[in-house]
Amino acid sequence: MMMLPQIYDQSVIFGADSIFHFNRFYDTAMQIKTGHYSYFMSLFGFNQSGRIVNALYGPMFAYLNGLLLLISGSWFKYQVLSGILINIVSGIGFYKLARKLGSHNEIAIGIAFLYMNTYWITSWSHSQQFTSFGASLMPYVAMQAVGMISKRQPKINILALAIVMAIVIQTHMLSAVFAVCLLIPFALVGFYLTSEKYLFMRNGVASVLLTLCLTGNVWMGFLDVSSNNKLIQPHPQTDLLSLSTNLSLDGGDSFGKLGILSSFLFITQIVLVLQKTSLISFENKLITIIGTLFLIISSSLIPWNIIGDSIPALDSFLQFPFRLVVISNILLLLSISLTLSQIELVKNFQTVNLPIAIVSVLSIVFFTLNFQGLSGISKSWNGDYVLSNRININFKKTDPAVIRSAFRDDNLGKPFTILQKSTPDYLPAHKDSKLWDDNNFHPYNENIKATFFNPLKVTKSIDSHNQLILKWQGNSKKVVTLPVYKYADSKMSLNHQALDNSKVQTTVVGAVRVKQVKGKNTFKIDYRPSRAFRYMSGLTVISWFILIGFGAIKLFNHIRFLLTKNMVLK
Numbered sequence: 001m002m003m004l005p006q007i008y009d010q011s012v013i014f015g016a017d018s019i020f021h022f023n024r025f026y027d028t029a030m031q032i033k034t035g036h037y038s039y040f041m042s043l044f045g046f047n048q049s050g051r052i053v054n055a056l057y058g059p060m061f062a063y064l065n066g067l068l069l070l071i072s073g074s075w076f077k078y079q080v081l082s083g084i085l086i087n088i089v090s091g092i093g094f095y096k097l098a099r100k101l102g103s104h105n106e107i108a109i110g111i112a113f114l115y116m117n118t119y120w121i122t123s124w125s126h127s128q129q130f131t132s133f134g135a136s137l138m139p140y141v142a143m144q145a146v147g148m149i150s151k152r153q154p155k156i157n158i159l160a161l162a163i164v165m166a167i168v169i170q171t172h173m174l175s176a177v178f179a180v181c182l183l184i185p186f187a188l189v190g191f192y193l194t195s196e197k198y199l200f201m202r203n204g205v206a207s208v209l210l211t212l213c214l215t216g217n218v219w220m221g222f223l224d225v226s227s228n229n230k231l232i233q234p235h236p237q238t239d240l241l242s243l244s245t246n247l248s249l250d251g252g253d254s255f256g257k258l259g260i261l262s263s264f265l266f267i268t269q270i271v272l273v274l275q276k277t278s279l280i281s282f283e284n285k286l287i288t289i290i291g292t293l294f295l296i297i298s299s300s301l302i303p304w305n306i307i308g309d310s311i312p313a314l315d316s317f318l319q320f321p322f323r324l325v326v327i328s329n330i331l332l333l334l335s336i337s338l339t340l341s342q343i344e345l346v347k348n349f350q351t352v353n354l355p356i357a358i359v360s361v362l363s364i365v366f367f368t369l370n371f372q373g374l375s376g377i378s379k380s381w382n383g384d385y386v387l388s389n390r391i392n393i394n395f396k397k398t399d400p401a402v403i404r405s406a407f408r409d410d411n412l413g414k415p416f417t418i419l420q421k422s423t424p425d426y427l428p429a430h431k432d433s434k435l436w437d438d439n440n441f442h443p444y445n446e447n448i449k450a451t452f453f454n455p456l457k458v459t460k461s462i463d464s465h466n467q468l469i470l471k472w473q474g475n476s477k478k479v480v481t482l483p484v485y486k487y488a489d490s491k492m493s494l495n496h497q498a499l500d501n502s503k504v505q506t507t508v509v510g511a512v513r514v515k516q517v518k519g520k521n522t523f524k525i526d527y528r529p530s531r532a533f534r535y536m537s538g539l540t541v542i543s544w545f546i547l548i549g550f551g552a553i554k555l556f557n558h559i560r561f562l563l564t565k566n567m568v569l570k
Helices: 004-009 018-034 059-072 075-100 105-116 119-127 131-147 158-171 173-193 197-214 216-226 260-275 282-298 304-310 313-317 321-342 354-382 400-408 443-450 531-569
Strands: 393-395 419-421 459-462 468-474 478-485 490-494 497-499 511-516 519-527
Touching (some): 004 075, 018 419, 059 075, 059 158, 059 216, 075 119, 075 131, 105 119, 105 321, 105 354, 119 321, 119 354, 131 158, 131 173, 158 173, 158 197, 173 197, 173 282, 197 216, 197 531, 216 531, 260 282, 260 321, 282 321, 321 354, 443 478, 468 478, 478 519, 511 519
Antiparallel strands (some): 393 419, 459 468, 468 519, 478 511, 490 519
8 A cells, every 4th residue: 555656656766865776786686687796896787887885785685686676677666566575574573573572463553554654664665765674674673672671581582683683784784783772772781680691691692693604795795895995985974963853843754854743652652651650561661761862862962063073984874863763763663552552541441442543543644644755756757857856866868758768668777878876985996085075076976977977988798707898999099997996806907918906097986097009908807805705705605504404494393293283183
């Protein structure tokens, strides 16, 4: 139902980062389709520029999205299917989380449906904000967190916690940081409460070590690239305070704004916990307190600009303090579901099912706001602009009919021949570059000039060794900029002569500059990661196989037990 406006309009929706992520998934889709794999280099996406993106941005999840894109066969179907999957994953996760803590079934269903219609879940369908994928997994992280404060005996489930965290890390690094932030306060309280502190700590350490084994490709890949290159980080936001959470009189939430509905819900929950403290369970109180703390931390009550000046990395890594609402959102909604299931006040109204009525009304209101928002955005597709968001989008053709036709084409890469986003994230800048501190540094322009608008007529292909090959005709001997990027571990050759990486010239954003000859020119480039990365990737693969094998054995034994039990009963 939530995707009906997009399905009705048969639209492709564009947010600020849509084209960036489309390039990522197109690259992995084509790698799967052709059998030409490169974990690091973009062989197909980003105009076959060889830039490294997916290895630094949820690598395995990028391949899953590439597979989904192949199965879908079109960008429209992919968007609809990915939106549905996010809703299913987030809804089931929240329902199981609420039920784990004793929330009534109907209330758990209603609040789960409400959660599916909150800003951080719907923002993928509305504007392709990748944090939505992390938000859809956050209920599963919270399940592990609440297990640490169990009444009977706080504990850490080694396998469950490691698997959940590994999946989040393989999906989105920033969401993984949020997941750790969510876990820490619960772990501290659990450690204080437990009578078996050594076991609690041992299981925590074991879970961390297993997580590292299951994600070795991610963190070692990041270290491999970042330690040898000066990477251009996402555009820093120097005014973090203006991008923190503020209350809004709008009905629903929006970027940087907590709408009046969410504000009312959260404030009501906080007040009830303070006033009805004797009727509120310990878990509910703690979850409310932690959720409230994260809400405050995300807000303009915190001197974010001073913090940003002290920790400049936050300007590029966090960028928007409002993102921390992802944590408070799930915790406060969870506490609301528990309150509606626990407070004696609402139990006096059991004859009219007041709690269920409240949840039903709230769910319908949130769904209506989501539906109206998606409907309005979806209309852009059939309008004169087609793209609902054109920030940093460059066009070779601007005719709306041509753009729509490109995104409907069976060739999934056709759109990127007529438009491209100039985002320079993770490009290899000069070692002596001041990057964003330099007022003359314009990486967006340099990126798009070097690739999408490069005047050199180059044909690109991939050989049997998964090397990217560029061929072109030179009119004379001169230095030209190639539409491809090199990193410290790139291996290159020009006209069958190996090139010394350290001596190859580049533009300020890392585009290769070589001296062509008159006539036919051939340039080849490959990326050779360190031996440490290869070892850690191997460990990751082995770890997953062992884990899957262990799970399969347990499942087989469980099925055999049920069959044996059934035969005995007969």
